[in-house]
Amino acid sequence: EIVMTQSPATLSVTPGERATLSCRASQSVSTYLAWYQQKPGQAPRLLIFGASTRATGIPARFSGSGSGTEFTLTISSLQSEDFAVYYCQQYNSWPPFTFGGGTKVEIK
């Protein structure tokens, strides 16, 4: 089973600043990596798939990069609606599909 590790667990950011979230896989997942955003009381929403392709309707301030075992989600200028928990997930080697533990982006 591929273990996904996200860091940091919590990221405190001032609105308008850049946020950089990291995700590491225990073995290579190529670019079969997705990012999700989850707000309190809501379902997760797909942001990025294929490590770097934005899903439908996702603003350009969200970008993903990386391949193999190291991945990054960057939010270029944080808006108030971006404060949420973000999860990475691999779909290279399954079952099982595995998620990281999440990064909470909070207001500084």
Place this chain on the structure above:
Amino acid sequence: EVQLVESGGSFIQPGGSLRLSCAASGFTFDTHAMDWVRQAPGKGLEWVSYISSTSNTIFYAHSVKGRFTISRDNAKNSLYLQMNSLRAEDTAVYYCARHNWSFDYWGRGALVTVSS
């Protein structure tokens, strides 16, 4: 517009059984694989089960294998999760999700609480 609506969540005692349903609309259901993903209170996301578009291929997480059964009825655009021998650690919000390599659409979830 793609919509996934779960139902069937409830409060149930350990050892009991429950069946969740997920009604799909806004897309061609019988051409998409589907999944169940759960989230325990205050915790992260855990994949539970996968079913291919024709039901030919099914997978389960180790934590539920032998207790849970995934199924679908393409004529009714519906996905199901039969949960037996429920345990306290199965307490979670259960989401159905459309499979598109990643999970591109999610329902709002159904809360299952297992407690005595």
